[in-house]
Amino acid sequence: MTRSRRVLLLNAALGLLVAWFAWVGAHVVWQDRETGRAPYGGPRYGGPGGGGGPGRRGDEVLWVSDVSWLAVPFLLLLAAGVALRWRWPRAAFVACAVGVGGFFGVTSFFGPVLVALALTVYPMAVTLPLRRWVGLLGLLVPVVLAAHVGETYLGALDPLLYAELVMAVAFAVLPVLVALLRRGRREAVHREREEDRRRTAYEERLRIAREVHDVVGHSLSVVTMQAGVALHVLDKQRAAGEPVSPEVSASLEAIRRSSRDALAELRTTLGMFREPAGEPRAPTAGLDRLDDLVGALRAAGRRIDVVRTPEDLGELPAAVDQAAFRIVQEALTNVVRHAGEARATVRVLRRPDALVVEVADDGPGAPRLEEGNGIRGMRERAASLGGRVDVGPGAGGGLVLHAELPVVAAAQVMPT
Known part of the structure; x- marks a missing residue:
């Protein structure tokens, strides 16, 4: 089994686990023994209307609500978003936001389902540039408002709405911060390694330049000197009246000139290795x-x-x-x-x-x-x-x- 397939299966299992916890949490809410009301208002945390019948467990009362089966497709959608979060990060987040929003609209229940949003935000922050996904976080507002569909002005008059919105944003921002910190650290390490690589390459270039200058430069200097000596001898022989072949003289002159030009070009070329970045370079040979x-x-x-x-x-x-x-x-x-x-x-x-x-x-x-x-x-x-x-x-x-x-x-x- 390939690594990508293993990751897909693990995330699919994780998405189904989150969906199952959300389904169970929407059915079970603890009831206050003295007031007889579900904590935090009951209807929002125990399903629509907080319906159902009570059951006892020790000294506390367990509230079992009736949750519509319409919540199941939304739970499967958010599970699919979690499963595909590394393959298609943005599409997975949108699918998860729609699934969570639909689940809130059907059950009015806040709980472990918010973990699905955090799980799908993290891959976007890790794999994509900020500008490509930060706008999608605006979907958190309609997701939270979906839990207040049956209330006046979508719960705008309820202070709890704003607390829920802060909580949802916190769930989304926390993985973003973790991802950005990891990315920053990874980029810093990469820059440090790149600087080390460039420094090592520069030092190696200098070493090669020194070797080439010492070996080739010395040889060219010797060739130039020997050609000059030979020409000097020919001049003396010509002055003494001895026969001198003009072809030999021309060849030696060409050797001396070529070796001298090659030595000058070699020094100019090797000098580029020592120039700081951004400094103007000497003109190179052309047509x-x-x-x-x-x-x-x-x-x-x-x-x-x-x-x-x-x-x-x-x-x-x-x-x-x-x-x-x-x-x-x-x-x-x-x-x-x-x-x-x-x-x-x-x-x-x-x-x-x-x-x-x-x-x-x-x-x-x-x-x-x-x-x-x-x-x-x-x-x-x-x-x-x-x-x-x-x-x-x-x-x-x-x-x-x-x-x-x-x-x-x-x-x-x-x-x-």
Whole structure:
């Protein structure tokens, strides 16, 4: 048996128990020995008119009233409300209020039936926002007035009416207070845990930033230094009249420039981890750096064509601009690593609803494409903006990477 079914059965049993107590209580009322009247006026607490016959128990008299069987449907209705209070809280409270009000109208009896109202108010206070159920508490007024249907002005001249109304409201407010206190405590614990989680995540980000800076930053610094030393040696050889290959000089210059730019970008990116919340961030790489990226690769001897019209791209959201540049950067890196001396073509096209990026090469391609971290990273970047990345063989050979980044959907996305 599932947990929801067990809860339903337990609440159904609880609702029937409350209904049974209410039915029994409407039949039995203790009678005062000296006055011969039922306490608190008799008719209200012993059924309509306080009819029935007396019976004796020791020195006290037991009053047995005649209660109409019309009360039974109302008791079953309030029992159903108690049974379904966790599944449909608001509907259960309304059903219970109608059942209690109808029972009061038939029997004019106050007693354990009020417990049903408290039982159905509590789930609303626990599971729903206050604004969605607080207005339903206004049903308590007609519920109490139903017990005074046969009186003048619905008992408005009877001071007991107001005491009963206060009692009914107290029955309803008490579980609300308990629920609100529990909810407040639960939310406070949740906020505390969330703060701990954010603090732990921030500390972990700082640790990763330090590790990346120490490892990658050191390596890039060494590469830059070694390239600078090699260029210095070539300059000395050129000054001494020794033959120097211009391709070697251009390659070393490209290595030094690329490593220096990468080191500067790494420091800028890692610096974001240390910025307090709300502080302005440094500008991130975008398509405005595409020419620098392609120029560095061309200086290293790579053949790369770029097809784009900057004025047609228009104003791009920062997240799309950054993601497009990173996708092109990773795709060209894959061409350099896996496509040999192949020629690459970069196409950037702006459509009304999306930015299309395509990187194709005329290399040998691969019979079986194995996606590594680079392609997965590109897919994740595109997916975070609601876009997609497809990688497959080109019509004339080689590989083609096709990415579509929605512009409208990403307009509200901040770069990460």
